[in-house]
Every structure is written in C-alpha cells, then in structure tokens.
Amino acid sequence: MNGRSKHLPADERRAATVEAVVDLAAEQNPSDITTTAIAQRMGLTQGALFRHFPTKDAILQAVMSWVTERLLARVDKAIEEAASPAAALEAVFMTHIDFVSDHPGVPRMLFGELQRPGETLPKRMAQTLIRHYGERLHTLLDAGKARGELHADLDPEAAATLFIGTVQGLVMQSMLAGDVTRIRSDAPGVFAIYLRGVGASS
Amino acid sequence: MNGRSKHLPADERRAATVEAVVDLAAEQNPSDITTTAIAQRMGLTQGALFRHFPTKDAILQAVMSWVTERLLARVDKAIEEAASPAAALEAVFMTHIDFVSDHPGVPRMLFGELQRPGETLPKRMAQTLIRHYGERLHTLLDAGKARGELHADLDPEAAATLFIGTVQGLVMQSMLAGDVTRIRSDAPGVFAIYLRGVGASS
DNA sequence: AGATAGAAAGTAATAAATTACTTTCTTTTG
DNA sequence: CAAAAGAAAGTAATTTATTACTTTCTATCT
Numbered sequence: 001m002n003g004r005s006k007h008l009p010a011d012e013r014r015a016a017t018v019e020a021v022v023d024l025a026a027e028q029n030p031s032d033i034t035t036t037a038i039a040q041r042m043g044l045t046q047g048a049l050f051r052h053f054p055t056k057d058a059i060l061q062a063v064m065s066w067v068t069e070r071l072l073a074r075v076d077k078a079i080e081e082a083a084s085p086a087a088a089l090e091a092v093f094m095t096h097i098d099f100v101s102d103h104p105g106v107p108r109m110l111f112g113e114l115q116r117p118g119e120t121l122p123k124r125m126a127q128t129l130i131r132h133y134g135e136r137l138h139t140l141l142d143a144g145k146a147r148g149e150l151h152a153d154l155d156p157e158a159a160a161t162l163f164i165g166t167v168q169g170l171v172m173q174s175m176l177a178g179d180v181t182r183i184r185s186d187a188p189g190v191f192a193i194y195l196r197g198v199g200a201s202s
Numbered sequence: 203m204n205g206r207s208k209h210l211p212a213d214e215r216r217a218a219t220v221e222a223v224v225d226l227a228a229e230q231n232p233s234d235i236t237t238t239a240i241a242q243r244m245g246l247t248q249g250a251l252f253r254h255f256p257t258k259d260a261i262l263q264a265v266m267s268w269v270t271e272r273l274l275a276r277v278d279k280a281i282e283e284a285a286s287p288a289a290a291l292e293a294v295f296m297t298h299i300d301f302v303s304d305h306p307g308v309p310r311m312l313f314g315e316l317q318r319p320g321e322t323l324p325k326r327m328a329q330t331l332i333r334h335y336g337e338r339l340h341t342l343l344d345a346g347k348a349r350g351e352l353h354a355d356l357d358p359e360a361a362a363t364l365f366i367g368t369v370q371g372l373v374m375q376s377m378l379a380g381d382v383t384r385i386r387s388d389a390p391g392v393f394a395i396y397l398r399g400v401g402a403s404s
Numbered sequence: 405a406g407a408t409a410g411a412a413a414g415t416a417a418t419a420a421a422t423t424a425c426t427t428t429c430t431t432t433t434g
Numbered sequence: 435c436a437a438a439a440g441a442a443a444g445t446a447a448t449t450t451a452t453t454a455c456t457t458t459c460t461a462t463c464t
Binding site for chain 2: 027028108112115116155157158161162164166167168169173186189190192194198199
C-alpha cells in the first residue's frame with residue numbers, strides 16, 4: 001500500500017491503465033496511442049500491460065466501460081435532482097461539459113471508435129453508450145413538451161442530435177484554439193442558443 | 203485519355219489520389235489510411251504514389267487544399283446568391299450538408315487533423331479552413347443582427363460554434379446509425395431548431 | 405513471529421506483421 | 435529515343451504480442 005511498492009494488485013493496475021489512456025487521449029489522436037506510450041505513462045515496460053489485458057482492444061474496452069459508468073451515472077444523478085425537464089436538460093448539459101472538461105480525450109475516443117470499420121467490441125460499447133445517452137435526452141425532451149416547457153412542435157430526435165452536436169462543437173472549438181478551458185467558458189453561451197431553439201428560454 | 207491507358211499524367215494522378223483518400227476516409231478512421239490502401243484503391247502499387255508525392259503528409263496536404271477550395275468556393279457562392287443574411291445562413295448550411303453528404307470522410311479528416319500533436323502542415327491547413335469558415339459565419343451573423351433578422355442579444359461567437367456543432371452532430375448521428383444518408387434527411391429538422399435559437403424562425 | 409512456497413506482477417528481449425519510404429529495373433507515351 | 439510513370443522488391447522503424455526469466459507480495463505452517 002505504500003508509495004514505494006513495485007507490484008500493484010491487478011485491479012489497481014487496470015484502473016491506472018484506463019486513466020493513462022484517458023489522459024493520453026487528451027494529448028493526441030486516440031487511435032495513435034500505442035501500448036508503449038501507455039506503459040511509459042504508467043512507469044511500466046510495454047510487455048507488463050499484457051499481464052492484465054489479453055489484447056490492446058481489451059484495454060480500450062475497459063476504457064469504454066469506465067466512460068459509460070462514470071458519464072451515465074453523473075447524468076442520471078443530474079436528471080434525478082432536477083426540478084423539471086427543462087432544468088434537467090441544462091443540468092445534464094453542464095454535467096456533460098464538466099466531464100469532457102475533466103477528460104477532453106473522451107469525446108475524441110468515442111468519435112474515433114465510431115469510425116472504426118468492422119464490428120469491434122469497443123466500437124459497439126461506444127455506440128450503446130451514445131444510444132443510452134440519446135434515450136435519456138429523448139425522454140427529457142418528451143417530458144418537457146408534455147409540460148409545456150418546450151415548443152409543442154419540437155422534434156425530439158432532432159433536438160437530441162443537436163444537443164450532442166452542441167458538445168461536439170465546443171470540443172472542436174477547443175481543439176482549434178488548442179485550449180481545453182474554452183469548453184467550459186464557451187459552454188453557457190452556446191447552450192443558451194440551444195435552449196432558445198427548443199423553446200426553453202426564460 | 204482513353205480508359206485503357208496505364209500511365210496517367212502527374213496532375214491527373216494527383217487528383218485521383220486526393221479522390222481516393224476522400225473516399226477511404228468515408229469508410230474508415232482517416233488516420234488509419236495507409237499508402238498501401240490508397241494505392242490499392244487506385245489500382246497502383248504502393249511505391250508508385252511516391253512518384254507524385256514526396257511524403258504521405260504531402261498527400262494529406264493536397265487533400266486539405268482540395269477540401270478548402272471546394273468547400274469555401276461553394277459556401278461563398280451560396281452567400282452571394284442569398285437575399286438576406288438569414289437566408290444566406292440557411293444556404294450555407296445546406297451547401298455544407300450537401301458537401302459532407304457527398305464526402306462523409308471530410309469532416310472526419312478535419313476532426314482527425316485537429317487532433318494531431320505538433321505542428322504539421324495539413325493540421326495548420328485544417329485550422330485555417332475552419333477559421334475562414336467561422337469568419338464567414340461571424341460576418342453573416344453580425345449582418346443578420348444589424349438587419350434585425352436575428353436576436354439582438356445573440357452572441358455571434360457562440361452561434362458560429364453551434365453552427366459547426368450542428369453539422370458535427372449530424373455526422374456523429376450518421377456514424378451511429380451507419381447510414382450516411384441520414385445526414386441529409388435529418389438536417390432540416392436539426393437546422394430548424396438552430397434557426398429558432400438564433401432568432402430567425404419564420 | 406519467522407521462514408518459505410507459490411502465485412502474482414514485472415522486466416528484457418524478441419518475433420511477426422505493418423508502416424512509410426527507396427531503389428532498381430521495366431513499360432508506356434509523346 | 436528520351437522522359438515520365440509504374441512494378442517489384444527491399445529497408446528501417448514501429449507496433450502488438452509472446453517468451454523466458456526475475457522480483458515482489460502473501461498466505462500458510464511450524
């Protein structure tokens with residue numbers, strides 16, 4: 001348990017590996033992350049990684065699991081604590097922005113996984129994550145319409161797509177500027193326009 | 203000039219190379235496109251590519267040039283022909299959607315280039331392309347506000363970011379569904395919400 | 405408690421495949 | 435025929451994964 005220990009238990013190493021990948025993804029193209037780079041970041045040799053993961057894809061798989069649990073848990077909590085659907089929408093957005101501000105590599109990884117040809121497991125995990133996210137948005141948007149908080153003629157499908165695009169646009173802008181902090185600082189202004197678009201402007 | 207010719211002039215091969223890369227980018231992660239894959243798509247051996255380009259980055263550079271010329275030219279034409287800033291905004295959007303529907307690999311390549319560490323030439327070209335695009339949007343949004351077509355308190359910076367995010371969201375949705383045609387079919391609904399957000403709803 | 409066997413975790417070296425790029429020689433074309 | 439374009443083969447560097455061996459941790463037994 002001390003800081004000088006050279007051998008860590010498997011579950012801690014697995015957690016540290018995920019963390020290393022998420023960190024590296026913030027600095028470079030996720031698909032260019034090598035096992036050597038991951039190991040180096042952890043202070044290990046490259047081969048040691050394969051004591052804990054059978055393959056590189058298994059590492060990415062663990063990362064996708066990590067993202068799914070953390071992001072959806074935070075989002076669900078934000079929804080629960082909100083007083084109304086419109087408030088929940090805003091809380092989910094801010095939660096999401098907080099998450100990608102803390103882990104700017106995550107949206108890049110998701111985008112990258114979706115681009116992979118074929119049917120890899122990490123790709124399917126990225127798909128289901130975004131689908132589940134979309135379903136929560138859909139529910140929220142429907143509820144908002146029912147309560148009269150959102151425009152009666154709002155297309156929930158389109159509104160969910162734009163919601164995700166809003167985050168994606170902020171991520172892109174931050175990459176352009178080379179400044180991750182812009183995600184958080186630009187978020188309120190961009191979301192205000194979205195809110196007006198769906199009819200929830202005060 | 204006939205179809206049976208085995209040797210093509212350099213400029214035609216360069217154009218064909220760009221086309222091959224754009225096509226491949228629609229099918230896989232752009233950063234995973236190899237020179238072997240490009241050559242194979244063109245019916246050439248891998249080494250033959252280097253008769254026309256000194257390096258792989260030079261190929262990507264040519265692709266970014268191609269994208270810049272085509273996209274900005276179409277966008278500028280759409281702006282010129284529009285009667286008002288709000289109409290121009292919609293025309294630019296539809297032009298952009300047409301472009302990425304025809305070439306779904308392009309937004310992926312731009313996103314991918316932005317992620318590259320260091321200062322490569324193709325990366326800088328991607329940055330300037332998006333910046334120029336953003337400037338045109340900014341001008342349009344300012345003009346729209348001046349004419350009273352858009353909300354007086356609209357933040358043009360945020361509106362430009364959301365505009366690009368709108369496209370990005372549609373691209374992401376199409377990757378999720380594995381169906382490129384959804385970009386075009388979902389575009390009007392998503393853009394309608396954007397329009398309402400900036401205050402240009404009829 | 406202290407010694408110790410055995411499992412878990414790590415290293416170093418390396419194999420096998422793939423990558424961007426080169427070189428040499430051949431074919432095509434004006 | 436000469437120059438451009440391409441094929442075929444090769445090179446050096448990387449990448450994932452494996453192997454043989456070493457170190458560290460931990461549970462058990464006297």
